[in-house]
Amino acid sequence: MDLSSLNPAQSRAVMAVEGPILVLAGAGSGKTRVLTHRIASLIETHDIFPSNILAITFTNKAANEMRERIEHLIGPVSQQMWVGTFHAICVRILRRDGDRIGFGNDFVIYDTADQKALLKVCYKELGIDDKRQPLKSTQYKISNAKNDMLTPEGYEKEFGGDFTERDFIKLYKRYQEKIKQNQAMDFDDLLLNTLLLFKEAPDVLAGYQQRFRYIHVDEYQDTNRAQYLLIKALAGKHHNLFVVGDGDQSIYKWRGADIRNIREFELDYPGAQLIKLEQNYRSTQYILDLANSVIKQNPNRKDKVLWTDRGKGQKAKYYKAYDERDEANFVVRQIKRLVREEGYRYKDFAILYRTNAQSRAFEDLLIVEQVAYKVVGGLKFYERKEIKDILAYLKLVVNPQDDVSFQRVINEPKRSIGGKSIEKLQMYAQERGLSLLEACGEPEAMALLSGKARQGAEAFYQIIGALKAKVDTAFVSTIFDDLMAQTGLITLYEQERTIEADARIDNIYEFKSVIDAFEQRNEAPNLRDFLAETTLRSDQDSIEDTDDSILLMTIHASKGLEFPVVFLVGLEENLFPSFRAADDPEALEEERRLCYVGITRAENMLVISHAMNRTQYGRYEARFPSVFLTEMDTACIDGIDPAGVEMPHKEKPKQSYFSIGKSSVAASKLVPKPMKPTEAAQTGSVENIDFVYKPGAKVMHKVFGSGMIISVNGSILTIAFDNKGIKKLDADIAPLKPI
Ligand code: ATP
Ligand code: MG
Numbered sequence: 001m002d003l004s005s006l007n008p009a010q011s012r013a014v015m016a017v018e019g020p021i022l023v024l025a026g027a028g029s030g031k032t033r034v035l036t037h038r039i040a041s042l043i044e045t046h047d048i049f050p051s052n053i054l055a056i057t058f059t060n061k062a063a064n065e066m067r068e069r070i071e072h073l074i075g076p077v078s079q080q081m082w083v084g085t086f087h088a089i090c091v092r093i094l095r096r097d098g099d100r101i102g103f104g105n106d107f108v109i110y111d112t113a114d115q116k117a118l119l120k121v122c123y124k125e126l127g128i129d130d131k132r133q134p135l136k137s138t139q140y141k142i143s144n145a146k147n148d149m150l151t152p153e154g155y156e157k158e159f160g161g162d163f164t165e166r167d168f169i170k171l172y173k174r175y176q177e178k179i180k181q182n183q184a185m186d187f188d189d190l191l192l193n194t195l196l197l198f199k200e201a202p203d204v205l206a207g208y209q210q211r212f213r214y215i216h217v218d219e220y221q222d223t224n225r226a227q228y229l230l231i232k233a234l235a236g237k238h239h240n241l242f243v244v245g246d247g248d249q250s251i252y253k254w255r256g257a258d259i260r261n262i263r264e265f266e267l268d269y270p271g272a273q274l275i276k277l278e279q280n281y282r283s284t285q286y287i288l289d290l291a292n293s294v295i296k297q298n299p300n301r302k303d304k305v306l307w308t309d310r311g312k313g314q315k316a317k318y319y320k321a322y323d324e325r326d327e328a329n330f331v332v333r334q335i336k337r338l339v340r341e342e343g344y345r346y347k348d349f350a351i352l353y354r355t356n357a358q359s360r361a362f363e364d365l366l367i368v369e370q371v372a373y374k375v376v377g378g379l380k381f382y383e384r385k386e387i388k389d390i391l392a393y394l395k396l397v398v399n400p401q402d403d404v405s406f407q408r409v410i411n412e413p414k415r416s417i418g419g420k421s422i423e424k425l426q427m428y429a430q431e432r433g434l435s436l437l438e439a440c441g442e443p444e445a446m447a448l449l450s451g452k453a454r455q456g457a458e459a460f461y462q463i464i465g466a467l468k469a470k471v472d473t474a475f476v477s478t479i480f481d482d483l484m485a486q487t488g489l490i491t492l493y494e495q496e497r498t499i500e501a502d503a504r505i506d507n508i509y510e511f512k513s514v515i516d517a518f519e520q521r522n523e524a525p526n527l528r529d530f531l532a533e534t535t536l537r538s539d540q541d542s543i544e545d546t547d548d549s550i551l552l553m554t555i556h557a558s559k560g561l562e563f564p565v566v567f568l569v570g571l572e573e574n575l576f577p578s579f580r581a582a583d584d585p586e587a588l589e590e591e592r593r594l595c596y597v598g599i600t601r602a603e604n605m606l607v608i609s610h611a612m613n614r615t616q617y618g619r620y621e622a623r624f625p626s627v628f629l630t631e632m633d634t635a636c637i638d639g640i641d642p643a644g645v646e647m648p649h650k651e652k653p654k655q656s657y658f659s660i661g662k663s664s665v666a667a668s669k670l671v672p673k674p675m676k677p678t679e680a681a682q683t684g685s686v687e688n689i690d691f692v693y694k695p696g697a698k699v700m701h702k703v704f705g706s707g708m709i710i711s712v713n714g715s716i717l718t719i720a721f722d723n724k725g726i727k728k729l730d731a732d733i734a735p736l737k738p739i
Helices: 008-015 031-044 060-080 086-101 112-126 135-147 152-159 163-181 187-200 202-211 225-234 285-295 324-342 356-368 385-398 403-409 419-432 436-440 451-468 476-487 489-496 499-521 527-535 585-599 627-631 679-683
Strands: 021-025 053-056 082-084 108-110 184-186 214-217 241-245 273-277 316-321 349-353 373-375 550-554 563-568 602-611 613-616 619-622 698-701 705-713 716-721 725-730 736-738
Touching (some): 008 031, 021 031, 031 053, 031 214, 031 241, 053 086, 060 082, 082 086, 086 202, 086 225, 086 527, 108 112, 108 527, 112 163, 112 184, 135 152, 135 163, 135 187, 135 225, 152 163, 163 184, 184 187, 187 202, 202 225, 214 225, 285 316, 285 585, 285 602, 324 349, 324 356, 324 563, 324 602, 349 356, 356 373, 356 550, 385 476, 385 489, 385 527, 419 451, 436 451, 451 476, 476 489, 476 499, 476 527, 499 527, 563 585, 698 716
Parallel strands (some): 053 082, 053 214, 108 184, 349 550, 349 563, 373 550, 563 602
Antiparallel strands (some): 698 705, 698 736, 705 716, 716 725
16 A cells, blocks of 8 residues: 555554544545545455445545545455445445335435425325425424434424424324335435334344444534434444544534534544544645634634645635626636636636525626536436426336325326326225325226326326336336337427427436436446436536536535635625524534635635625625624735725725616615526536537537537527437537537
């Protein structure tokens, strides 16, 4: 094992093999790198079998990268090593052993939209008004209860005495009954059920304890209670647990993360070795000092040393914008200048913000300026209607118990099955303990429906049945092709002949290429694994290293990543820190940690900005600069006027992006031009927008092949394809390349 690329403290961490080990260190000090090296060293130097190693990463992307690096070092035996997120590891365990707690290996995973659909049914059945008990809050409370390991029964025991909890308890119970009936699990169930399995079947746990002799966890500061218990159970025999983390980067308290897990590691695992890393390899000194000046305002933390030999570097740049458009204009101008004058590429830049809604002002401008960008997270490809429909079909093919997916697609495309027919089916199914799909296979149930509805239901039943018969033998891509042929979804969209329908078709083909990639990546690709992988995708998984695009994302989504230049925008009160932190000191501390995470993503250059006016929730209003700006060490910032941070200014800056007419107009009266988020921004498939399309230009379309642009109207291109005739396509969405 070559340790020359590690400093002494890092080498010590890599060489420590037995017993519990905690690597506690600030951002950019090489924690993730040490974790990967240690795994390689276990295999290479200590002859540990890859199958004895478990590594839990924060994203699937990180898992893939780690696997690739290890594979590079030791070859394909690395396949036997389990690497993945908590959720992915739990899916794997439950697929193998879930039968011990009543789950077949065909269970499907519900995302938040499925969860919502199921909850709606529960509300309806129980006659609970969602005005009295809002659906969102129920969803949130169920998730929290599960993260705290409270089943509906456990919750009732604890809070049943409180009559304001009564509706919630009913809903939680019904939801849990139904999700089980549907042979489905939501994200939190994956953890909860794995723990339940370990409790109910100690021999299964013993098997995993035996197998996973060496366990690794990245970003340990953000583990929640259920995750903590899972690790504790798995490490229960060998105690060879290697975790890395940074208390200052704990930013998921709202999702149940418990910072105590890291603070109390040494209590939980007596004799644990503590290793600190102090050299930062990511950022220059000004950036580190700036980060430190903010985080040190948090009480109850141990001050950490963090130094770099990269030199002082440049001071952070500061910009006080007139409003969000001016802020976007400044950022985009800076990026273009740096690309032009300093040789940066677009992918060197990240624009980080507190809330997803902030991406819009930047997107509007980036589109006009024809600069390639990618929004990480936000409305994702997989949340698009046509993609969710296909996923629901596929889920139903795997698992006929899945009533949520059934209801999503029974009338997609139209099969004349109205609300009444569904109700009849539901009654029938409920009485006999069947799923809705199973009911469609019963002549008696079909007899209850009118002619057209019956035909539709029978046809639907047959389509799913025929696909199901192939599930264990056919390629996922074959099942997909059959599904398209049988349902006629693409044909229907084609007949619509609208731009929107064309975009949907493009997305469906894009989905097909996701399947192709999955099949190439996996030795034994199957539909169950494909569905699990797509459902568990995280924001960071959409980042492709090959794209030369500016990345836009929330600070939460940027965890663990690094970029040469970072724009940290929207540093305003009630935005960052969030309005939720206004009267809550603990929430403010978490916001401050988030600020620390944002600053420490930057390698060479950091730019911070805030706007004096902003449209938020449809209102245009004056804003105050963030308290974090006042905490920042001004010696590390260029162009900041400490006095200027105190008060919002009223005049219009010289280089404002949008013209507001007379500056005497009161800010509150300005009606900002409505900003339409583009489809491109939502799908993230924007690789093509840095090209200017002109009539006469030759292009290549992923599906339609080569053709020539006849006319251009905004982003709508009319293209004559060599073999597919003339089509109108939206340049922002269509998979087009110039040739
Ligand atoms: P975060 O807290 O943000 O997750 P981290 O502690 O996990 O950060 P890494 O991402 O592992 O830090 O490392 C930060 C950067 O420093 C990476 O680019 C990594 O390759 C580099 N790095 C780490 N250690 C060394 C080293 N000894 N020599 C050279 N580069 C290093
Ligand atoms: Mg890391």
